Every structure is written in structure tokens, then in C-alpha cells.
Amino acid sequence: xxxxxxxxxxxxxxxxxxxxxxxxxxxxxxxxxxxxxxxxxxxxxxxxxxxxxxxxxxxxxxxxxxxxxxxxxxxxxxxxxxxxxxxxxxxxxxxxxxxxxxxxxxxxxxxxxxx
Amino acid sequence: xxxxxxxxxxxxxxxxxxxxxxxxxxxxxxxxxxxxxxxxxxxxxxxxxxxxxxxxxxxxxxxxxxxxxxxxxxxxxxxxxxxxxxxxxxxxxxxxxxxxxxxxxxxxxx
Numbered sequence: 001x002x003x004x005x006x007x008x009x010x011x012x013x014x015x016x017x018x019x020x021x022x023x024x025x026x027x028x029x030x031x032x033x034x035x036x037x038x039x040x041x042x043x044x045x046x047x048x049x050x051x052x053x054x055x056x057x058x059x060x061x062x063x064x065x066x067x068x069x070x071x072x073x074x075x076x077x078x079x080x081x082x083x084x085x086x087x088x089x090x091x092x093x094x095x096x097x098x099x100x101x102x103x104x105x106x107x108x109x110x111x112x113x114x115x
Numbered sequence: 116x117x118x119x120x121x122x123x124x125x126x127x128x129x130x131x132x133x134x135x136x137x138x139x140x141x142x143x144x145x146x147x148x149x150x151x152x153x154x155x156x157x158x159x160x161x162x163x164x165x166x167x168x169x170x171x172x173x174x175x176x177x178x179x180x181x182x183x184x185x186x187x188x189x190x191x192x193x194x195x196x197x198x199x200x201x202x203x204x205x206x207x208x209x210x211x212x213x214x215x216x217x218x219x220x221x222x223x224x225x
């Protein structure tokens with residue numbers, strides 16, 4: 001069964017450091033997303049990406065965050081200068097079809113711990 | 116008011132029991148509705164979509180009441196493997212983002 005893969009599974013970093021989280025969406029999917037879940041809280045939308053550009057982003061996704069699809073397979077989330085409150089599980093997700101129509105497939109997540 | 120509101124539980128039920136979860140959403144313009152399941156420290160996985168007419172998938176039945184902005188999930192004949200957190204998810208009109216509730220935790224015991 002095709003799946004979304006994410007690396008690293010866990011990253012520990014110092015406050016102020018840059019972090020890049022990587023994702024390989026399912027190959028025929030066209031819509032890509034990042035969500036995050038702070039421990040004990042709900043899953044929150046960060047950003048959606050389609051046709052090589054951001055289609056929607058949340059208030060959380062400020063100037064410290066960026067996304068990129070550098071090649072035909074990878075989809076990355078960069079946090080430029082990490083803060084303590086960035087500690088969370090970050091989920092990448094992809095979808096084959098448009099909003100509300102297709103199932104969203106999530107990766108297993110990258111746990112980010114900022115010290 | 117929270118965008119998607121759920122009773123956090125936990126619901127502790129014996130195997131074979133029937134259990135129901137409810138969810139309310141605040142945006143009347145919401146267009147799509149889902150139940151996702153999340154196991155401890157794992158990713159969310161789609162359990163089922165929710166349609167206005169109500170829909171059933173095996174032991175699971177989902178209902179939507181647009182007038183009351185209310186979604187429900189009924190699980191019949193609970194199995195130990197049903198133990199998880201059930202996430203109510205809504206997509207608003209003209210947007211592509213999933214809005215998650217905080218989830219309802221279910222624990223099925225032998």
C-alpha cells in the first residue's frame with residue numbers, strides 16, 4: 001500500500017536553530033499539506049501546497065516557516081529559527097484529488113523537540 | 116466557541132458494547148465532514164466520511180445534522196482494537212484545510 005514517508009522521525013534541536021523536515025508524498029498525489037500536533041492538543045493545519053505554490057496557510061505559518069518541493073518527490077518544511085513552542089509532532093499529508101473529495105493520507109510524523 | 120467541539124472522554128466500554136460519540140461545529144458554511152481515528156502517538160487515519168443522509172461502514176455508522184451543526188459516530192459490537200482517539204474533522208466551504216476536534220478517547224476493555 002502506498003504511503004507518505006517522513007524523515008526524521010525525531011529531531012532534537014536548540015532554540016534558534018534551523019530545522020528541515022522532509023516528506024515523500026504518495027507519488028500520484030497532487031495536493032500536499034503540513035499539520036502539527038502539540039502534545040495533548042488537537043491536530044492543527046499549517047499549510048497546503050498545490051501546483052508548486054502555497055494555496056492556503058494558517059496563522060501559525062508565519063515568516064519563520066517555509067515549504068518547498070525541490071524535486072518531483074520531496075516536500076519539505078523549514079523552520080528558520082526554532083522556538084520552544086515549535087515543539088510538536090509535524091505531520092505531512094497528501095491527497096490525490098481536490099478539497100473535500102479525496103482521502104487525506106498522513107505520514108507517521110516527525111517529532112520536533114526544541115530545547 | 117471552538118470550531119469543532121468534542122467530549123474528550125475517555126469512554127471506557129466493555130467488548131461488545133455500543134458507544135456513540137458526538138461532535139458540534141461552529142461554521143455553518145462547512146462543506147465536508149469526516150471521522151478520523153488516531154492511535155496513541157500515531158498519525159490520523161480516515162475512518163469514514165459523513166454524508167447528510169447518514170452512512171454505515173460495517174459496525175460504524177455516521178450521521179450529520181446540518182441544521183444543528185452536529186455529527187455523530189456510532190460503534191456497535193466494540194472490539195479491543197477499536198481503542199483509540201476518534202477525531203471529528205470538518206472542511207469549511209471554499210477551503211482545503213481540515214479542522215480537527217480535540218478527539219474523543221475510547222478504551223474498550225475485555
